Amino acid sequence: MSTxxxxxxxxxxAPYRREVWLDDVRFESGMRLLRVTIKEGRRFTQLxxxxxxxxxxxxxxxxxxxxxxxxxxx
Numbered sequence: 001m002s003t004x005x006x007x008x009x010x011x012x013x014a015p016y017r018r019e020v021w022l023d024d025v026r027f028e029s030g031m032r033l034l035r036v037t038i039k040e041g042r043r044f045t046q047l048x049x050x051x052x053x054x055x056x057x058x059x060x061x062x063x064x065x066x067x068x069x070x071x072x073x074x
Contacts, residue, residue, distance in 0.1 A: 003028045006035065014038075 010022040019039040025048065026032050033048040049057065 017041075 005026045007024045007026075008021065009024050012020050014020050017040075021035075021037040021039070023035040023037070024032065025035045033050060034054045036047045036049065038045045
């Protein structure tokens, strides 16, 4: 079994009493991923993203937030 080292890089409270945690996860093999964990009540959803996917997802979220502030539709 592979050993992993997690470092919490952020957390936030989301609507509807959800919590979101962001962790930098490094594996024994040298692989590094961004782990997004969403806690909804007693349920947890975990997503591991590579650098490219995290960047694309982050940019899409920023684009949406900017459009929403300006009152533009998607």
